[in-house]
Amino acid sequence: MSTDTDTEARRQGRIVVVGASLAGLRAAETLRDQGFTGSLTMIGDEPYEPYDRPPLSKQALLGRARPEDTALPRRRDVDAAWRLGVAAEGLDRDARQVRLANGDTVSYDRLLIATGTRARPWIHPEEAALDGVFVLRTRDDSACLHRKLTSGVSRVLVIGAGFTGSEVASACRELGLEVTVAERGPAPLVGALGGVIGAAADRLQRSKGVDLRCGVSVTALEGDYGGRLRRAHLSDGTAIDAEVAVISLGAVRNTEWLAGSGVAAGPRGVACDAGCRVFDVNGIVTDDIYAAGDVARSPHPLFDYQFLSLEHWGNAVEQAEIAAHNMICAGTKRIPHLWVPMFWSSQFGINIKSVGVPPLGDQLVVTQGSLTEERFVAVYGYRGRVIAAATFDGAKWLGFYQEQIAAGAPFPPEYRTVDRRTETLQPVDPDFPDPHLPTHGPTVTLSGHSPSERRVQFVPSRA
Amino acid sequence: MRLVVDLNRCQGFAQCVFLAPDVFALHGEEALLFSPRFDEEQRDRVEKAAAACPVQAILVDYSDEPTRGVTGGVEPHVD
Known part of the structure; x- marks a missing residue:
């Protein structure tokens, strides 16, 4: 033919x-x-x-847009x-x-x-069925959660500090609600951006009044006689009274x-x-x-x-x-799909964006701004080339780094940039968690080389 | 009438915020929040905002036609 x-x-x-x-x-x-x-x-x-x-965990929770209008x-x-x-x-x-x-x-x-x-459901179905336990993925989820958050609750527990969980926590703080975030990893966003950027996200959350508990997992959700959520038990032996729990354990x-x-x-x-x-x-x-x-x-x-x-x-x-x-x-x-991965999140008034594949990074350097100022560009290197970049309120720079990634530009970057601080130019380990361990919402999952790979557990080459 | 902003493209120039402040708002210094649905009253402003966007990140659908060919439980498309 x-x-x-x-x-x-x-x-x-x-x-x-x-x-x-x-x-x-x-x-x-x-x-x-x-x-x-x-x-x-x-x-x-x-x-x-x-x-x-995307609006379902942002505008819609704040009441600035209705979930059914999306x-x-x-x-x-x-x-x-x-x-x-x-x-x-x-x-x-x-x-x-x-x-x-x-x-x-x-x-x-x-x-x-x-x-x-x-949305990945809560592990225990009976606990997931308690009144007050939510996931957030669909229009209906968002509408139910918004209704609950504006009905006079006192404390919200967010389980998992990936992007969705962090956005929910941000919306809760903006609505004036007390919020506790429980994250199994060492910092928020650690699966997607690593521990160095995670530490900046950690400071950001605490500065906005989030009761952030890292390195703990929720072991049980406890209901009252009426089937309403009352309390959550954590792996460190503590308990938190909360009327709402938002399960944000990835997809x-x-x-x-x-x-x-x-x-x-x-x-x-x-x-x-x-x-x-x-x-x-x-x-x-x-x-x-x-x-x-x-x-x-x-x-x-x-x-x-x-x-x-x-x-x-x-x-x-x-x-x-x-x-x-x-x-x-x-x-x-026919044409190939060679898109350079890219995403955004807005939380606690900060625009977080990323291009490339940060979890591949073996080194990180802050090329502009500073991690402590909540305005920076961090560049990830992989075997001597630029593989990803992440920004806090630095979106205008990402297009440049996208070109660097696509061109396989050398890492650490040698160009001079504005707002460049000498104290941050030394490459460091980006501190990703052990890739054998599942993390919440990495947003990019490296899933090996075999097309018919069907194991749940990915065995990474560099671990 | 509906719109969506490609927030990968958006760099926070905020021209839309000046031109249609009831539809677009900055959250902090750079993050954009938008109303995905708007009415006739906002139409001219949204049109200007979409045209003025330096990175052309705003996609607008002015039609309010219900979707044709729907079977199943979809609710009617109404404003």
């Missing part, structure tokens, strides 16, 4: 997108934009059209059949069908898996529905190649199944071809666009 005939054929047929959130929506728009004229079906487990999640703007009409409020439950690759929870089946010629993640990838389908899907996500094509369990690439967004993991040449899972808003957009493009293109027209 010539390239033109192949492309023409790929613009027709049936495409099914499982997952009706940011990645699914942007993929659908790209498909139509690039001339896909066949039938398009969007399947989503939530009964809502695609909405934006529907995503459309770039264009996607002319799709939307099957909302019903989850996909199985995949039959021989029959090319997706099975839905209500028993229906939907046939496809090409499939996009964009089922994302869900679980929604891959269970793919069990038995023969695609390389497991707790670390759905493995795909750089063109978003999903691998089967034998490491053989499929050509009719694609993945994008939080659920996907794919190899990246800038980061030693490790498979990366990125729980990033920007990645969902970029990867969805590339997956959609490749779904309707002939082989030679």
Whole structure:
């Protein structure tokens, strides 16, 4: 088949997108934009059209935006059949069908898996069911939590000081609530940014009145006779009276529905190649199944071809666009997903941003500003090249560092920059926790080299 | 009418905050908070804000058309 005939054929047929959130929506728009004229079906487990999640732990908790007002703007009409409020439950690759929870089946010629993640639930289901115990991932979660926080509670316990947990703690302080944060690791944000930056986040939280307890875990949540949360017990033997607990222990990838389908899907996500094509369990690439967004993991040449899972808003957009493009293109027209990871968080009035893959870093240098001033640029090095940068209120500099990462610029950086302090220019160990131990919300998960790797426990090469 | 800001692109120039202060606000020195939904009254201001953004990070959807082709439990799209 010539390239033109192949492309023409790929613009027709049936495409099914499982997952009706940011990645699914942007993929659908790209498909139509690039001339896909066949039938398009969007399947989503939530009964809502695609909405934006980042505001749910920020504006929405502060009452500055309603969770139900976060529907995503459309770039264009996607002319799709939307099957909302019903989850996909199985995949039959021989029959090319997706099975839905209500028993229906939907046939496809090409499939996009964009089922994302869900909040990791509290380990004890009976305790998780107590009135006052929340997770935060969906519109409904945010609405319930906001209602609770504004109903006159006295103390909130946040379990896990990753980005979501820290944002919740920030919102609580702004609402005038007492908040205790319990983090198993040595500092907030340690999984994503390491202990050196974590120490800056630690000072920031304490300066804003957070009762931060690091190096402890919550061992039990205790309810009263009415089934309402009353107290939490910590591993250091202390107890905290709280009416609200927000479980912020990271995310679980929604891959269970793919069990038995023969695609390389497991707790670390759905493995795909750089063109978003999903691998089967034998490491053989499929050509009719694609993945994008939080659920996907794919190899990246800038980061030693490790498979990366990125729980990033920007990645969902970029990867969805590339997956959609490749779904309707002939082989030679396909493009790789080589996005440089990037994310942001706003908490305690500080804009925290990062580019690259900080957890790969073996050294760190503060190139601008100072860690103690809550305004700085920290650059991470990996084997003598720049691999990542993180800023506190320094967003304008990140574009520069993104180029440095993409170019494999030498580390430590030799350029002169403004606001450069001599006392911080000595590279230090960024102090990431032992990569064998799970951390909350690392946002970038290095998940090894094998496409069909399905172990829960990743064995890192440098530990 | 809805909007979203690509906060990876946003560098806190805050032009939108000056042009549409009821929709965009700075939280601290640099972090941007926005209202994802706005009404007709704000339309001109939001349009100017989106046009003025130096990094073109604001995506606006002025249509209030309900999504076509929906089956299932979706609630009607209303303001």
